[in-house]
Amino acid sequence: MRRIGKKKLVMAVLVLVLLITTIVCFIDVVWGIILFALYALCLCALTVGLLLNKCVKKTNWYKNLFRHTEQFVSNAGYRDNLIRNYEIVNLGSNPALFAFFYENINGQNWSTGSQGLDMDFEILKYFHSYLKTGGTVLIPIMPFTSISPYLKNKPAYWDKSYYAKFAKILDLGYIDRIPELNRSKYFSRFPLLYKPTSLLYLLHDIAPDTRYLISEQPMMAMELEQDANRWIEGWLKEFDMKSLDIPLTEEWKKYYDESVTLLRSMISYCLERNYQPVLICPPMTDYLSKKFPQQYRQAYVLDFVRESNTANIPFLDYTNYAEFQDPALYFNSFFLNLRGRKLFTRRLLKDLKIQ
Template structure:
């Protein structure tokens, strides 16, 4: 499964934690990763949950579908080298060629940042990132804040240490997130959702990560 693909919402994160927290020792740190739009709700179809069917309890998968469950388990049991040898070998050859070249993937960060922003605005139905949240988005923020607070409480009740983290972003993408955006979409969200005052680190504007190399893939 490609774990770079969505959904990776707080709801899914919490369900993973519920399923596997027992493997953590007392005082273990649980990193809760937040994104600029973690306070909003996305709608997903049953295919979006596909990767979760192989390792989460059915009761914790939103909109659980038995046919998708069976399909996911069937794929998990397949021997890809046996069932799709040419496809597998092509993938391996491509990987080794990239490793041998030891090159860094180039990227037009300005274009990429613009694409991300336009995609998010369409996904969450936002016309102006600097404006106050709409009534609909405020309701979503309340719901997600409740999810976050419940997740933090879950950790504390089990002697786990929750840490909230917003990862660094490229300077080109950072340009789109103004003080007004941060106040409405991040600070207001945390005021509602982090009532337990869990440790929080925001690396969005941390200039230690300004180098392009931080956001590129190296093959060595």
């Protein structure tokens, strides 16, 4: 079937509307005028809506949503961007975004901020050809990675604005086949339509996300302790857990098994294409790491890695690594600051014998 261009379609609709109105005018002038007025009103509303939408796209709220997607060069842009053959890339969520900084090596951080394992895989599938043959793919494992599919049931966390950034960087034809992304594919273009409350940001905007630029620890010891508590409380709320002492019950096993399958697929995917996948737990301050009971780490992290890693790829666990326990390397209890990021990546590349 031939595709009709958008401009032609709009023109055709306008002509049709005018035609109908003119015919109605000939039949009954009053109804004709009413129709004209209605159309004019609709046109005004549409214009105002589009203008407001444009304003929403200029807010920090909107820019923050897509702040960490600019590193991705899509199908439309690769002809003007000749960088290829990355030696190393990483996937992962916020902790990964703030853990890796590639200097003196052709590497790229493929974390967009909040990013589940399933979206890690979609990004890998879409962008992997930028990697060189034999290149390294870092797959970060965080404390809740093993049960993260649970968040699919929590639209408050993985909502349209969460999926929108992935829909923006992936191919439209491709995301048609991923239901979550398909529902969000026009979010980046029409945020007002998807989230009418975004109008409020025109009146009271949020601050721009500049966390990536922070190079020192702004928190004191007590604040770090409070921050670590906040993280734990946040996760407990997010995953509807009462405490971190809970065993891996049948209910959690369902999500756990889903993650195991997904991680195994990601590892196989890399190996089949001659990449070197590496599982990695980035470091965190001991303010936070000590909040995780050993049995939790064993059941939800270490056993998860063991079950998923049937291909026996390298697993590097820096969670309690002494060299990175210094809070001065972080900007809160969890995320490395610019200085910490550089130091940690240097250490990692050395451990991987890449540099």
